[in-house]
Amino acid sequence: MYQCDVDTESGDINLYNKNNKWTYIKQMKKGTNTPFYVTPENYTPLYVKDKNETYNDSIFKVIVNNAFINYKGKMKGWELTIITYTDSETGRISEVLFNFADFTPYATIPVSIYRQIETKLIGLKYTLTPLAKTL
Helix, strand or coil: CEEEEECCCCCEEEEEECCCCCCCCCCECCCCCCECCCCCCCCCCCEECCHHHHHHHHHHHHHHHHHCHHHHHHHCCCCCEEEEEECCCCCEEEEEEEEEECCCHHHHCCHHHHHHHHHHHCCCECEECCCHHHC
C-alpha cells in the first residue's frame, strides 16, 4: 500500500510505500540523537565508486527508464526525484520515496509503475564510505 502526501502550498508530492520506516526521519549519527546534515563544510560522498557502483548506477537508470517506457514522450522535461534509503550496515537500498510536482505528468502515472521501480531498486547494494557507515 502506498501513501501520497501533497504539500498544498507548493504542490509537491511525496509518494512512498506505507511500510517505509525512514520517510520523514532525519539522518542521525549512530548512537546519538544528533541530526546529521550534509553541508559544504562536511560534504563527503556516502558511496565509494567502484565497478559495482557503476554497474548499479546503470541498473538504476535501466529500471527507471524501462518502467516509464510507455510514457517517455510525456515525461520529457519534467523532474522526478527518487530518494533511496540505504542500510548503513549492509549498503543495500531498503526504502524508496518518489518526489514530483502535482502539475507534472508524474502525477498521472499509475502507482503500480512506482511499485515496479521500488521492488527492483530495493536490494541494490553500494559500498559505503566510513562516514556513511556511521549514519
